[in-house]
Structures are given as structure tokens and as C-alpha cells.
Amino acid sequence: MRAVLIVNPNATSTTPAGRDLLAHALESRVTLTVEHTNHRGHAIEIASDAARDGVDVLIVHGGDGTVNEVVNGVLGDCGTRPDAGLAPAVAVVPGGSANVFARALGISPDPIEATNQLVDLLGGYRMGRPWRRIGLMDCGERWGVFTAGMGVDGDVVAAVEAQRE
Numbered sequence: 661m662r663a664v665l666i667v668n669p670n671a672t673s674t675t676p677a678g679r680d681l682l683a684h685a686l687e688s689r690v691t692l693t694v695e696h697t698n699h700r701g702h703a704i705e706i707a708s709d710a711a712r713d714g715v716d717v718l719i720v721h722g723g724d725g726t727v728n729e730v731v732n733g734v735l736g737d738c739g740t741r742p743d744a745g746l747a748p749a750v751a752v753v754p755g756g757s758a759n760v761f762a763r764a765l766g767i768s769p770d771p772i773e774a775t776n777q778l779v780d781l782l783g784g785y786r787m788g789r790p791w792r793r794i795g796l797m798d799c800g801e802r803w804g805v806f807t808a809g810m811g812v813d814g815d816v817v818a819a820v821e822a823q824r825e
Contacts, residue, residue: 661717661782663690664710666730668697668722671755678771682721682753685775689782690717697726707733710748717749719778721771723756728805731796739800749791751778761805765794 665686667679679694686692693715695706707718707730720730727750734747753774754762768774785791796805 661690661786662715663692663717663719664706664715665692665694665719665721666697666703666706666726667694668703668726668755670697671722671726672757673771674721674755678755679721682771682775685779686719689779697722701729703729704733707731708736711746715748717751717782719751719753721753721755723754724758724761724805726756727752727761728802731805732802735796749785751781753778765792 663686665683667674669679683692683694697703697706703720703722703726710718711734718730718734720727730750734750752759752762752765752767753771754767754769755771759767759769762774763769768777781789
């Protein structure tokens with residue numbers, strides 16, 4: 661099984677030692693490539709390339725924004741129904757400050773425990789257990805993984821994004 665570990669090294673709760681431990685634990689289970697993001701939108705590019713190359717699993721070590729970028733990189737343009745059979749699975753090892761998506765799925769906020777959960781899931785998949793599927797939102801411009809802001813909330817997020825640029 662081929663996997664790409666997509667790491668946001670700027671995520672608030674990631675450390676070099678933790679990333680090394682995560683990679684080491686996964687290398688015994690999958691053929692692993694590690695990619696670090698270095699700019700906004702980079703996880704979209706990495707995920708898109710990996711999906712096109714036929715990678716089986718994308719493992720995200722970052723926050724909710726990194727997870728959202730990876731999903732958008734895998735699925736591409738909104739308005740079309742992606743072929744789920746061709747898309748790689750997406751796994752999450754929390755590395756951000758809130759990790760709302762991971763918590764909603766029951767993934768431990770502790771990266772070491774989350775890695776153990778992932779190792780168990782990989783083993784289960786090898787034994788025939790299917791991947792868990794989740795619903796997504798087609799928001800027109802992007803895929804929404806677990807939430808979307810509209811009205812005042814959307815305006816606030818847009819203002820924050822503009823200020824970051």
C-alpha cells in the first residue's frame with residue numbers, strides 16, 4: 661500500500677520529533693513518502709499529484725485547513741461527482757489547535773494515540789474491512805469537509821483571509 665504523509669510543519673501542535681515518530685510508525689505498514697507543505701494551497705497540489713499517481717492513502721498531519729486542502733486536491737472541481745473508487749483514502753493525524761474534523765470522527769487529539777488508531781485501521785483494511793465514508797458539501801468553489809460559513813460568518817472569514825494575504 662502506497663501512502664503520502666502530508667505535513668503542515670506550521671500547524672500549532674506539530675513538532676519535528678512527533679513527525680519523525682509518526683513517519684517511523686507508518687513506514688512499517690505502508691510504502692511512505694513524506695511531503696511538507698510550504699505555502700498556502702500546497703496541500704491541494706500535493707494531494708492532486710498523489711491522487712493522479714495512484715497513491716492509496718493520503719495521511720494528513722496538520723489542522724482542519726490542511727485536511728480541507730487535501731480533500732479539495734483529491735476531488736478537484738466542484739459540480740462533478742468524483743469516482744470514489746479511484747480516489748485515495750484520506751486519513752488524519754491531528755496537528756492543529758482545534759482539530760474539529762478529527763474530533764468529530766473520534767480520532768484522538770494526541771498525535772501518538774491517533775497514529776495508533778490509524779495503524780489499527782490500516783491493519784483492518786488489509787483484513788477486508790472497508791474504509792469509512794463521509795459526506796461532503798459542494799460549496800461551488802470548494803468542497804466543504806465539515807462546515808461552511810455563510811452570511812456574517814462567511815464575511816468574517818473572508819476578511820480574515822484577505823488580511824492574511
